[in-house]
Amino acid sequence: MRDNCEPKIRIRGLNKSFGANQVLRGLDLDVQAGESVAVIGGSGTGKSVLLKCVIGLLEPDAGTIELDGETVTGLSKTSREAMMARFGLLFQGSALFDSIPVLDNVAFGLVSAQQMPKQRAQAIALDKLAQVGLDEDVAVMYPAELSGGMRKRVALARTIASDPDILLFDEPTTGLDPIMGDVIDKLIVNCVHDLAATALTITHDMDSAKRISNRIAMLYGGRIIWSGPAVEVDTSGDPVVDQFVHGHVKGPITSG
């Protein structure tokens, strides 16, 4: 019998190294069902590595990741492919497929993974595009013809196309101007709300983190060193968090 308070995502003792560079050092993190958590941290601190371990693109060296109480680390490829259907991941650079039009990009997962008839998948894709504020004219365009903001919207539509219950966002506002960043953040909030999904975002954009998440966790030295409500991040009292949030040059975080 499952505990009602069991987190949607439970990460315990996560370790990941690349050669001599130990990126994650016993990271622990819980994300409750329906919660939106933003993991903040400087460049190169392992935020993307954490996200890739959660979704299974990277295999951790040690530690466990559980989804709804089921361990997903060390799954076979077949089981991993089946589990992927529960996730939607918005990539930092959108990662749209260059060789196919926008509509096929959004419908890709439905056709390829769920074996849905193409016509039905495209109807859903059009609906999802409308949800992120894009019309049918964009559907026939190729990714190379789109601006950065539009690419991000298309990628978001693709992320939510299969109605996943866990949404992962990798630096969703990187490379966007502040206005477009705000637009994308609002779309993300709406999508998470509409799907009643659990969301895990990694970012170093503090404004975005506060807008998107209920809770913020600070990744430093390969571990989560602080976690609390998003509204409290400015007054956390933790010197590392304070330095990062306020962008001070002097403090415990050393550059390089």
Next chain:
Amino acid sequence: MNFLAATGRLSSFTAAAISHCVRPPFYPRILFQQIIEIGFYSLPVVGLTTLFSGMVLALQSYTGFARFSAEGAVATVVVLSVTRELGPVLAGLMVAGRVGASMAAEIGTMRVTEQIDALTTLSTNPFKYLVAPRILAGILSLPFLVLVGDIIGVFGGYIIGVYKLGFNAGTYLQRTIEFLEPIDVISGLVKAAAFGFLVALMGCYHGYWSNRGAQGVGAATTNAVVSACILILISNYGITALFFGN
């Protein structure tokens, strides 16, 4: 140590690629696109290469054989050389330069822009979607290309033999067919299938494991072409020894 690691990685990649070629799901639309890309769009370059090679071969063998009055063997030398060696090897090398490089650049770009990761997150195995159709297309397209190249190459020899060296057209064609055996053509087609496999494998392998952004994609492209060319020449000897070693 690095060499052993690279060999292990290539062996593992090859085994995975072959296994995904024979297990569903299949992507016939992508396979068809790749066959068109490799087989159809490579026709001009392969045709030109084999045409001029056949012409040069006729000219060279004539001047050589004339020294001991064996000019009559020109047609036979041309057809055997083209079907057994020049057709498959030249087509393989040309396709390695044209298609192998393109595959490595395309898949490499997909790697560095996270499109391959995106495939995985959309529950689509990149080996099935990207690698298997390209390898199958390479194996299926190269024999077709070589067959066409063989005909064009022999025709090149015929043009020089008849219109420049003064052979009788009927005699030249008779000599061409007289000593040609099925094994000559079959061995060339087997070589072609093997070369198609190697070109696609090297293009996919180097593209799949490329990194370090644009520089990495450039290096992957170069490595794909160079390694495919080397493997073509090595395997060419192996297959020749297999067919004609005794």
